[in-house]
Amino acid sequence: MKKRISAALLAVAIAFSMTACGNNERPKEENKTASVTEEMSFETMKEEAKGTTVTFYGWGGDEKLNEWLDNTFAPAMKETYDITMERVPMDIDQVLSQLSGEIQAGEKNGSIDMIWINGENFRSAKENNMLYGPFVDKLPNFQDYVDAKSKDVTLDFAYPIEGFEAPYGKAQIVMIADTAVTPDMPKSAEDFKEFVRKYPGKVTYPALPDFTGSAFVRNIIYEICGYEQFLDMKGDKETVKAAVEPAMAYLRELNPYLWNEGKTFPDSSTTLDNMFSDGEVVLNMTYDAYGTAVKIADGAYTQTTQSFQFEKGTIGNTNFMAIAANSGNKAGAMVAINEMLSPEIQADRYDTLKVIPVLDNSKLSKEQKASFDGVDLGKGTIPQEELLSKRLPEMPAELVPIIEEIWTEEVAGK
Amino acid sequence: MSLMVEDLKVVLQKKVILNGISLDIREGEFISLLGASGCGKTTLLKSIAGLLEIQQGDIRIQNASVAGIPPEKRGTVIVFQDLRLFPHMTVEQNIAFPMELQKVPKDVRKKTVKKLLEEVQLTGFENRKIKEISGGRCRELHWQGLLLQIRECCS
Amino acid sequence: MKNKRKSIFISITQFVLLAAILVPAVTLLLWIFTERWTWPDLAPQVFSKRAIFEIAGRKKELLQILWSSILISTVVAVLSAVIGIMTARAILLYRFPGKQVVYFFTILPFMVPATVFAMGIQITFIKMGLNNRITGVIIAHLICSLPYAIRLIMDGTAAVGSRLEEQARVLGASPFKAFYKTSLPMLMPVILSAVSMSYIVSFSQYFLTLMIGGGNVKTFTILMVPYLQSGNRNIACIYSTLFLGVTLLVFGVFEWAAGRFMKHGGGEFYTSE
Numbered sequence: 001m002k003k004r005i006s007a008a009l010l011a012v013a014i015a016f017s018m019t020a021c022g023n024n025e026r027p028k029e030e031n032k033t034a035s036v037t038e039e040m041s042f043e044t045m046k047e048e049a050k051g052t053t054v055t056f057y058g059w060g061g062d063e064k065l066n067e068w069l070d071n072t073f074a075p076a077m078k079e080t081y082d083i084t085m086e087r088v089p090m091d092i093d094q095v096l097s098q099l100s101g102e103i104q105a106g107e108k109n110g111s112i113d114m115i116w117i118n119g120e121n122f123r124s125a126k127e128n129n130m131l132y133g134p135f136v137d138k139l140p141n142f143q144d145y146v147d148a149k150s151k152d153v154t155l156d157f158a159y160p161i162e163g164f165e166a167p168y169g170k171a172q173i174v175m176i177a178d179t180a181v182t183p184d185m186p187k188s189a190e191d192f193k194e195f196v197r198k199y200p201g202k203v204t205y206p207a208l209p210d211f212t213g214s215a216f217v218r219n220i221i222y223e224i225c226g227y228e229q230f231l232d233m234k235g236d237k238e239t240v241k242a243a244v245e246p247a248m249a250y251l252r253e254l255n256p257y258l259w260n261e262g263k264t265f266p267d268s269s270t271t272l273d274n275m276f277s278d279g280e281v282v283l284n285m286t287y288d289a290y291g292t293a294v295k296i297a298d299g300a301y302t303q304t305t306q307s308f309q310f311e312k313g314t315i316g317n318t319n320f321m322a323i324a325a326n327s328g329n330k331a332g333a334m335v336a337i338n339e340m341l342s343p344e345i346q347a348d349r350y351d352t353l354k355v356i357p358v359l360d361n362s363k364l365s366k367e368q369k370a371s372f373d374g375v376d377l378g379k380g381t382i383p384q385e386e387l388l389s390k391r392l393p394e395m396p397a398e399l400v401p402i403i404e405e406i407w408t409e410e411v412a413g414k
Numbered sequence: 415m416s417l418m419v420e421d422l423k424v425v426l427q428k429k430v431i432l433n434g435i436s437l438d439i440r441e442g443e444f445i446s447l448l449g450a451s452g453c454g455k456t457t458l459l460k461s462i463a464g465l466l467e468i469q470q471g472d473i474r475i476q477n478a479s480v481a482g483i484p485p486e487k488r489g490t491v492i493v494f495q496d497l498r499l500f501p502h503m504t505v506e507q508n509i510a511f512p513m514e515l516q517k518v519p520k521d522v523r524k525k526t527v528k529k530l531l532e533e534v535q536l537t538g539f540e541n542r543k544i545k546e547i548s549g550g551r552c553r554e555l556h557w558q559g560l561l562l563q564i565r566e567c568c569s
Numbered sequence: 570m571k572n573k574r575k576s577i578f579i580s581i582t583q584f585v586l587l588a589a590i591l592v593p594a595v596t597l598l599l600w601i602f603t604e605r606w607t608w609p610d611l612a613p614q615v616f617s618k619r620a621i622f623e624i625a626g627r628k629k630e631l632l633q634i635l636w637s638s639i640l641i642s643t644v645v646a647v648l649s650a651v652i653g654i655m656t657a658r659a660i661l662l663y664r665f666p667g668k669q670v671v672y673f674f675t676i677l678p679f680m681v682p683a684t685v686f687a688m689g690i691q692i693t694f695i696k697m698g699l700n701n702r703i704t705g706v707i708i709a710h711l712i713c714s715l716p717y718a719i720r721l722i723m724d725g726t727a728a729v730g731s732r733l734e735e736q737a738r739v740l741g742a743s744p745f746k747a748f749y750k751t752s753l754p755m756l757m758p759v760i761l762s763a764v765s766m767s768y769i770v771s772f773s774q775y776f777l778t779l780m781i782g783g784g785n786v787k788t789f790t791i792l793m794v795p796y797l798q799s800g801n802r803n804i805a806c807i808y809s810t811l812f813l814g815v816t817l818l819v820f821g822v823f824e825w826a827a828g829r830f831m832k833h834g835g836g837e838f839y840t841s842e
Contacts, residue, residue, distance in 0.1 A: 057784060060792075061799025063623055071626075088784035089795045094776070097688065098783055105695035111783040270800025279607035299604040299615035427664075463739050485738040486747075498736040502754045502831075511750075512740040 040331060042140055042338070046081060049332035053084040056336070058116030060089020064294065068352050077339060083332050088112075092121050099130050103326050110326035113333040116168060118319040119157045120397040125322070126164055132323040132330055134163025139334060141341035142166060147360035152318045157397035158231060165320035166337050167358035169349070172316035172391055173215045174382065176276065176284040176292055180304040187311045189223040189250065195283075196257040202282045204259035204266060204275075207412065208404040212269035216285055217407055218395065219315050221247040227392055235398040241406055248410045255414060263413050277301065287317075289387055290354030293378025306380045313390035318358060347371040354378065356388075415476055415489070416441050417462065423470035424454075424461050431457045435471070456495070463490045486515075499544045505531070506540035594813075600806040620803040624811070631792075635815055638788040641703065642771040643819070645710045649767035650760050652711075653718035657726040675719045678712055686712070687780040694781055701783035709781045710774055714767035721766065725759030726752075754831060761827040765820055772816060789815075 040048065054077075060066060066087065074085040090098075095115055102110050117125065125131050136142045146153060146167065153167055154160065177185055182199065186192040196203050206213030221230075224247045233239060255262025259281055266272045269286065276284035277300050286292075295301040321340065323333045339345060343364060346357040354377060361369060377384070419437035423430070431454045439445055447455050460466045462473055464485035473480050480488050500508050507514075509530060510523040518526075531537050539547070599613065600606075601620050606613035624631065659665070660672055678686070690709060691700065699705030729752050737747035753760075775790045782788070793808040 055784065060795030061801065063796065063799075063801060063804050067623075067626065088787075089791060090779060090784055091795075091798075094779055098691070098780060101688070101691040101780075102695060102700070102783075105692045105700075107695055107700075111701050111785050268800075270798070273800050274802065277605055277607070298619060299617055301605075460735075465735050465738065484744070485735075486741045486743055490739060492736075492739045494732070494736060496732065498732055500733060500737075500751055511737070511742075515741045515746065 042138055042334075045138075045331040046335055049329065049335045050082045052329050052332045053086055054113045054329055054332040054336050055086045055088055055111060056114040056116070057088045057090050057095045057112050059091060060087075064353055068349065072348060072352070073340070073345065076345065077336060080339070081335055083335060085336065092117055096121060096125055096130065099125070099324055099326075100128070103130060107326055109328035110324050112324040113327040113329050114336060115322045115324060116319065117165065117322050118317065119394075120400060122156050122161075122165060122320065122322065123159045123397050130325050131164050132325045132327060133165070135323060135330075135334055135337075136163045136166045139166065139338040139341065141338050145341060145343060145359045145363050147363070150360070151393060152316075152358075155393075156320065157317065157394045157400070159397055161320075165322040166341060167318050168321045168340065170316060170318050170356035170358055171287040172289045172356065172387060173212065173219060173285060173287050173314045174289050174292075174307040174309055174387070175314075176286065176301075176305060176307045176380075177282060178302050178305045180302060182282050185306070185308040187308070189220060189310070192220075193250075193254065196254050199282050200257045201259055201261075202280075203257070204262075204272065204281055204283075205285060206269045206272050207265035207267055208407045209401070210268045212272075212285055212287055213265070214400060214404055215287065215315050217247070217251070218400070218403065219310065219392075220251065221403070222315070222392055223247075223310060223312055224250055227395070230395040230399060231393065233396070233399060235396070235402060237402055237406070240399055240402045244403060244406060248406065251407070251411045252414050255411070262411075265412065289356060290377055290381050292380040293354055296379045301380070303379065307382055309382065309387070309390050311390070313392040315394055316388075316391040317394045343368040343371070347375070351375045354381075356384065416474075418474040418477070419458075419462065419471070420474070421471040422458070422461065422468055422473070424457055424466060425469050426457065426466070432461070459492055463492050464488045465492075501544045504541050504543055505536070505547070508544060597806050597810060597813075600802055601810060603803055617803065620807040623804055624807055631811075634787055634789055634792060635811075638772060638790075639815065639819060641707060641710070641786075641788065642768045645707055645714055645771040646764045646768040646823075648707075648711055649714045649718035650722070650764050652715060653722040653763050654726075654756070654760070656715075656719050657723040661723060661726050662731050676716050678716045683713060683774075683777055687777045691780050700781060701785040703782075703786050706778055706782045706786045706788075709777050710771040713774065713777065714770040717766045717770060718763040721759050721763040722756065725756045729755045757827050757831045761823060764823055768819060768823070769816065772812075 056069070066089070069085070069087050074087070077083045077085050092115075095112065095117075099110070099112055099115075102112075115125075115131075122131075126133075136148075142148070148154070152170070156165065175185070179185070182195070184191075184195070184198075186195040205216045208214045208217060221227075221244050225243060229243060233243065259266075259275075266275060272281065273284055273286070275281045277295075289307070292301065292305060292307045296303060296305055321337045323330055323337070327333055341359070343359060346359055347368070349355050350357050350372060354375075357372060361372075364372070417437070417439040419435060422432050422435040424432040435458065447458070449455050457466065461468050464480065464483060468481075475489065500511070503511075506524070506527045509527050510518075513523045513526065527540060528537075531539055602616050602618065603613035604617040604619065605615035656671075656675060660668060660675075687709070690712075694700040694705045694709075699708065731752075733751035733755070734744075734747040737751045738744070742750065772788075773790060774788070775794045778786060778788050778791060782791075784791075789812060793805075793812060796805045796808055799805070
């Protein structure tokens, strides 16, 4: 009897002690109002941020990136600035959900500091005043090493950034095939049609609105309808529908030769990737242009796998880091973002993760340039100059869901 | 022990089960209550024991009102019509239950149980689990054992 | 003859059920070491220890997160059982106004999807200062697991009834002692089920912990789910195996604890002869 009661009391005591000392909780940080941070110089920010924690919220499904963030970036931050980085794995939808909930509830000392974000999500966050900024002009590395005039840096899916996010890494869509299985790789939409006829039932793309599938369809649209007209197109369905009709017709023609005769499509790019590794389809596509090398090294892909692009180019975009409007540690976040833009960190990221760096080559010193050039991209990849020379810009973010809707109505299962 | 029931009214789930019941039992008397099934005999017993709330009237044991006194402190015991032995306990634990509550020392308990079981020719059954005993034995044990318990705890 | 057919049928059913559990489990374990496994091969072509390294590299962090996740879920399980017992008794053994309403509230979490609940409660919790704290997460998990605990324990309480307690009361036991010595041992199996169910409901929560914990409270699922979504199959498999293994271990502990309590023989529902 006594044992039972003391066991129960112990359980309750543990519950309460956890709330009291909270071993999973960060110490609450001093609240700095936005205006005070704005007036700070970068040097002051570094001082302010010493000994604090900065949280970085973003997708957690890439274990190599997670490892690099935890074992390379975080220790560097601790050593150089005495800032503790805390990485929180969370999908961007959830991050924005939580952020909007916190802001709505009037939380001034938000749990989110840095956010990995881009595209439509960035646009809706910015328009709803969920982000802090403009801040990139305060970052020394941004001034020194980033080409502030490049469209990659001023526009996110053709939407003006206005200093509210800083570039993190570049992505570009490439297609992947095993040259031992399919020696001929399509270089254009025409070739692609031939390719699909040659390997019936073995080619497909992720169903929209998957990020990668959507980009593939946009790429086809660019191939067939040209890309310039979309860059400033109005976001109304009729206009867009008329403009993309030739591409939709093309895609419908492909359907009978696709995997499962185009009646259904894989639900996401990861499914397609697994289907490719398993040999169920002979074509893969990804935004992670150099991921192929990593996968060949791991053994997930065969040694003869190769990535390729269309001659006219493939869509590329940049992904960014932003700061939450109600972050309790804006100074720390800025120091962290600044550090992410340093040539050393960018080169290390390029070397370890093969992520395309965001810095302007012309602004780098000879030694810095050498550290980038010296990176061995590994097998099965496209050399960076070639990749970037065939890089097409993204269209305005608001057109993307419209096109996804049109595809679902006009192509899927037709 | 004398028992007096005065003008008792008991309502269960909005139905009046007992109304204006009065009873006077003197010390040493032995009473039988007879009535058709469902007329309220068990209700009366439960009310006297303190298991049910009364709406009106009074119950007095040894001339002192027991209103507000919980069942375990009233000194009354009921032998229920359905078998209410504690199935997860042994025979000994069942019989010794009230003694354990009164903090009677263990060896006294053991001796008393042994003596009682001998009296009803169930020697050696101390450590049998109730579940293991046959239905017929169970019944016998139930009646014998509980009567003995009453004898013990009410004396 | 009929008996023989029946026993063959039973054996086949048992075999199929066993296979249905074992085959995926073995595949799961195999996939931990697999890098490339194309159809129609029966075994992977390329093996790798990448998943093992991932876990080994994070040993300290993983142990800490596992420990705090187990603690959180155990607290939720114990609280669910206690509240479940009290609620079941109140609804079944007592009369009070508004009983139907109370009962309705206990099954409300079954009807409201967890996502809707999470988004709604988040704002309330922020205002109460419970957001981003372990207490908030525990309360949120409790709300999800209580319906199961209450339902299970209600069934048990209905079966056990109050007869034995009444007998104990007239023999001199206080209300608590009567419950503790007679009903509680009988209820142990159903309490064990309720505790296990509540534990699992809490341990597997992802979205709710994410929203209420705000990234501040990290449980094992928070680490695991992104890998499940990422298509990185070997990493996903090793995290899943860890999840399964830890849960089985905890259940073993629960059973042992319940067994010790029941060593005096409790454990079967007793219905009147």
